[in-house]
Amino acid sequence: MAAVVRKTSLSQQGNDFAYWQTQSYEKRIEALEEIRKEYKQWDQSSRGDGEHVQPGFQRVFRIVKR
Secondary structure: OOOOOOOOOHHHOOOHHHHHHHOOHHHHHHHHHHHHHHHHHHHHHHHOOOOOOOOOOOOOOOOOOO
16 A cells, blocks of 8 residues: 655645534544543653543532532
């Protein structure tokens, strides 16, 4: 299989929004989940503390009525 490379100017580049609008919601959610996982891995490695990062909220807030 031969690699295909196309050079374009910035004004001729495709629109990411238009591409994702053509995809099903399942594919969009899968892509978003993959980005989230990659970010969590990057965030954990950038801290360098080896601490396991649990998915979810970073802080817990308590709502108090006055």
